[in-house]
Amino acid sequence: MHATSKLRWSPALAALLAVACSDPAPPTVTPDAGVTPPPATVTFNAPAPVLRRLTQAQYVHAVHDLLGEDLLVSRPMEPDVPLNGSISVGAASTSLSPRGVEQYEALAYDLAEQLLRNDARRARVLTCTPTATVDATCAESFVRATGRRLWRRPLTAAETAALVTLAGNAATTLNDFHRGLEFALSAMLQSPHFLFRTELAEPAVGAEPARFSLYSLAGRLAFFLWNSPPDDALLAAAEDGSLGTDDGLRAQVARMSASPRLARGLRAFVTEWLGLQRLDAVSKDPMVFTSFSSDVPAAAREETLSLAEHLALSRDVDFREFVTTRETFVNRRLASIYNVRAPSELRPDGFGLVTLPETSPRRGLLGHVSILALAAHPTSTSPTLRGKFIREALLCNEIPMPPVSVNTALPEPSPSLRTMRERLQRHQADPTCNSCHALLDPIGLALEHFNGIGTWRPNDQGAPIDASGSLDRVTYRDALGLSQAIHDAPAFPRCITTRLYRFAYGRHEGDGEEAEIGRLSQDFAYGGYRLRRLMSSIATSAAFRRADGGTP
Amino acid sequence: MGPIRRSLVAALVAVSAGCSDAPADDPFAAPLPAQCPATAREQSLVITRLVLLRQTTPGVSPGFDLDGRVSGADDTLSCRRRDLTSPEGAAGIDNQFSLLVPALDTATSGALDAAIQAAINNGQLMVAMSVEGLDDRLNDPCVNLVFRRVQGMPFVGSDARIDPGQTFDTLRDEPISRVAARVRDGVIEAGPFDLGLPIAVLDARFVIPLKNARVRIRWRSDDTFEGLIGGAIPADHMIRVSEGLTIRGDLMSLVRRLILSITDMDPDAEGNCRSFSAAVAFDGRSAFVNP
Amino acid sequence: MKTRIHRRTLLKGLLGGAAISIALPPLEAFINANGTAYAGGGTSFPKRFGVFFWGNGVLPARWDPTAEGADYALTPQLMPLAALKSDLTVISGTRVLTTNSSPHLSGPAGLFTGDALRGGTVTRPSIDQVIAQELGGETRFRSLEIGVQRSNESYSFAGPNQVNPPETSPRALFNRLFGEGFRMPGEMTVADPRVGLRRSVLDAVGGQATDLRNRLGAADRVRLEQHLEGVRGLERQIARLEENPPNLAACRRPEMPAEEFPDVDGRRPMSAISRAMSDLMAMALACDQTRVFFNMYSQSVNNTLFPGAPAGHHQLTHDEPGEQPMVDAIVRLIMGDLAYFLTALRNVQEGDGNLLQHSIVLATTDCSYGKSHSIDDYPVLLAGTGGGSIATGRHIAARGENSSKVMLSVLRAMGVRAPEFGVGAGRTTDGLAALAP
Secondary structure (H helix, E strand, C coil), rough: CCCCCCCCCCCCCCCCCCCCCCCCCCCCCCCCCCCCCCCCCCCCCCCCCCCCCCCCCHHHHHHHHCCCCCCCCCCCCCCCCCEEEEEHHCCCCCCCCCCHHHHHHHHHHHHHHHHHCCCHHHHHHHHCCCCCCCCHHHHHHHHHHHHHHHHHCEEEEEHHHHHHHHHHHHHHCCHHHHHHHHHHHHHHHHHHHHHEEECCCCCCCCCCCEEECCCHHHHHHHHHHHHCCHHHHHHHHHCCCCCHCCCHHHHHHHHHHHHHHHHHHHHHHHHHHHHHHHHHCCCCCCCCCCCCCCCCHHHHHHHHHHHHHHHHHHCEEEHHHHHHCCCCEECCHHHHCCCCCCCCCCCCCCCCCCCCCCCCCCCCCHHHHHHHHCCEEEEEEEEHHHHHHHHHCCCCCCCCCCEEEECCCCCCCCCCCCCCCHHHHHHCCCHHHHHHHHHHHHHHHCCCCCCCCCCCCECCEEEECCCEEEECCCEEECCHHHHHHHHHCHHHHHHHHHHHHHHHHHCCCCHHHHHHEEEEHHHHHHHEEEEHHHHHHHHHHHHEECCCCCCC | CCCCHHEEEHHHHHCCCCCCCCCCCCCCCCCCCCCCCCCCCEEEEEEEEEEECCCCCCCCCCCCCCCCCCCCCCCCHCCCCEEECCCCCCCEEEECHHHHHHHHHCCCCCHHHHHHHHHHHHHCEEEEEEEECCCCCCCCEEEEEEEEECCCCCCCCCCCCCCEEEEEEEEECCCCCEEEEEEEEEEECCCCCEEEEEEEEEEEEEEEEEEEEEEEEEECCCEEEEEEEEEEEEEHHHHHHHCCCCCCHHHHHHHHHHHHHCCCCEEEECCCCEEEEEEEEEEEEEEEECC | CCCCHHHHHCCCCCCCCCCCCECCCCCCHCCCCCCCCCCCCCCCCCCEEEEEEEECCCCCCHHHCCCECCCCCCCCHHHHHHHHHHHHHEEEECEECCCCCCCCCHHHHHHHHCCCEECCECCCCCCHHHHHHHHHCCCCCCEEECCCCCCCCCCCCCCCCCCCCCCCCHHHHHHHCCCCCCCCCCCCEEECHHHHHHHHHHHHHHHHHHHHCCCCCCHHHHHHHHHHHEEEEEEHHHHHHCCCCCCCCCCCCCCCCCCCCCCCCCECHHHHHHHHHHHHHHHHHCCCCCEEEEEECCCCCCCCCCCCCCCCCCHHHHHCCCHHHHHHHHHHHHHHHHHHHHHHHHHEEECCECCCCCCEEEEEECCCCCCCCCCCCCCCCEEECCCCCCCCEEECCCCCCEHHHHHHHEEEEEECCCCCCCHHCCCCCCCCCHHHE
């Protein structure tokens, strides 16, 4: 379902007064001249936290991080279901279908078997040697240690006892201690405590707003920054209470930011922000696009994610360069589509960093096959879709649905109407169409030199392409100019902030959160638009720790 | 039949094989040096299709006038082999190979064209041409044209042709030919020079020596290329090449006789021609070549 | 009275290994004098319900028949269904009365749930899930969701944000239906201790879900209820492994379909995949694996490249000029695939009748005229009669009627006690009179 209307969340059960929140002091940074520092406190009204189901990527990371890198997650799994285009928001509202329950059951037994029937792997999670077929002590040590990791908190005595009993009964039936453990592990993997992220609040103290329990906070931090469950160090910080102090929190966030796992969080964010998961289903007509093959969509996705990671994490620069840079990552296939020399230095996956020449018509994200192919049709470009992408994803403008019962036909190419610009004239001329299409088509037309799969072409049906236009009164001559206009638009970094917020919080922002987003946006600017820093800012913010809504 | 356009013919008529009497300040008038100065700019192409030219109308074939003469049946210097006429009407075309092609076709049961295309598409027969020192893609009086074989598994599109824009590595231990050339109105021309044309087809590898070779390449605005290569091929060499193709014994003797009968170039002391004229057409797409 | 013979009582003592099946002659307790009757609950066959859904509408001028009643002439887009005319009811003229705010999405939401979309999702279960709620406990699978176009979306909703993602790989569907957990009639299973252990695990998981649910807010409680439902459903599924399968004469384990259905000229082979799915579904129903299904043949707004089409389906509905012959060709191709599906059901003999007669299949789309996104004169087809519960073999012109009336008739025909269907503008308390048998 892809309604683009903005979700409005009503405030939670208890009537909340506007409560000021205080953030830890911002890290020292040299701001651009004229950029003012953000306010120290803002109002913040947030809805109650909700259960979030593990996404496919999070499930796989959990298995690899907590049970072993070498375990294969090869069976089908309940798919991620985006809501209004966002996987995180969808995860916070969806449940499990009956087929999904079946799939998780099959996966659980498969993983348990892989882990516990192999001596070397089993030794990672089981340090005691059973003394009999039923050995409650040994089973308990396994259940406690593994359960704490899988459920992201210590198990209660009752939970532990139940699982130990389960393991014992299974061991008896099958006459094998380790086979018995498989059933306990399978139970832990099928449990809602594993499959769903529960975010519980501690009771509010006095006038202070309610905060998340430390284990819940650990989960929020890990799934946001790493798209993975907390590691042992983070769980320990929750256990000893240090995560509840400003310094302790900042120390953990710093540690997590320095970890290579930060790339996972960044990639999950960018995938969701730009809708890159839709590349799996992109369809192009091979009669029209002869050089489009089945390996292109995955390569295109990797290119965009690699560039984002390169700018945000490796180089840690002004992230607005994402739309203006000449750097990108290509493999041989993409190099061929872009008509550039393939890089000589390649990663093991065949990708390498290239810097496009000055004369290249491509800059940044708007020159990527990923975006150009997604915002197009199977047999042609679509300036409307491309304009819509720029408006919605990069500038966070809301574009309403087209009205029903309207004739949306586009004339076919003909000698008098050759280029897309000419054929789209009707959208501009008809007042019913113009109100929305004036926002979309002109921007998309700037990219007309890039065909439906992103290959550059000098003309369209033999006619020259006019790629000039304006973005909210900033004029440009071509795609390069458009990219610069987006780079310079204040809405762009604010939109990045909003989308990152949405990803971190797993919901569409409500009115009560606008001030916080404004504050973060200002902080983003103040910090030189560095994305790594913005991620930390969100993670260490007081708002991120708040659990308003009255969940006991 | 290769795609030879009118403009190519205009170029053929306009540019002579040797010197011209143009005024001294016309850079195109000066004779080409052995090599032109190299600059950073380079444009390469890879051959995506090779067309063995046939006389679809008897006496008509694209090609070059290699010997600068229009030879009739009485021309002893051409061993009495009559020159052909180009599809656009130009006389003096030297392409006796066009008589051999149908015989080779029959002898290989019609598999020759497909075998050549397959060899190109699977990377066995990838010939790259690079234009070095290019200052202006439409007009440049002095550039180098480089011929070399390249390697790699090419991406082939749904149109059964090598995709444009790919990067290939030069094949080691293979001859590289570099010759000075001109670019005029988007047409690159070189020659006469000696060129070794590598051919890999039907499990056989050859280098066909083209003496007195000419090359003409048209560079279109969409960065695709079409061209013509011509030159004189020694008959005995061609016989060896044919023996390398799997041809039935009885047909082989026919082929051998036919090759010997079409020789029209390079007469020996007794006046017997030892080579025959040949021309092949090709399509190309842009590529990058790593040295 | 159903007789269940528990394998455990006969074959106690055999432990370990996977469940193995041994073919034994069918016991007389399961077969009546004719050798064909279903052993469960008497001599009548169960009713089945399913949806066949395709995206992007039709061309009303070539879809709506003119004459009413049994003697109507098939229109060009209905012609592929000619051989099934006597089992088909064409309903024209109904309107989806809920708000048409989201082109292509509002129509199906209003049709299948009787309410408008809210917040990007439905507000109540879709009709197939309402029926599954009633019938789903009887069978191994509560309901089955499949599709031909590759996607994870569907209009089969158990509730808001509770979509049932479709299975779009024939091989994966086969594995799920006819893999490990499938029992052929007449096959007896050896007791597998792992079965009981799996149930214990699910029981424990259910307990954890219940415990968690009780500590959550209202919205999350509903979500965890769904999880719990799924866990209980799987428990029942596993329990069936220890029972004898119903003896349905037409039930056969079908051939395993190909692992991959590669693109042909860069296009997904929709018809080939649809046929494979149809064959599997017919046998799934014949073997009573489920009685409710939802087939998302193609999605709303899909831009699928159909064979011979120069552009994607959705794009063509908007860009093809005039009479839109290419759009027409696509609709007829889809109707051809629907015909194959219905024929596969009809070919399953059940007693004196067939599976199609014992079912009601609702075939519909996401709007009427794709170019304008209209949800008036909504295209609705009903195939089968649910064992004589609705009229068939005719064209009903239900001009201006609320589409919910059709849904209500279907619900009641399937034996669901339903005083009404839909809310607000979509609400009705009456079925469509002309559908009465």
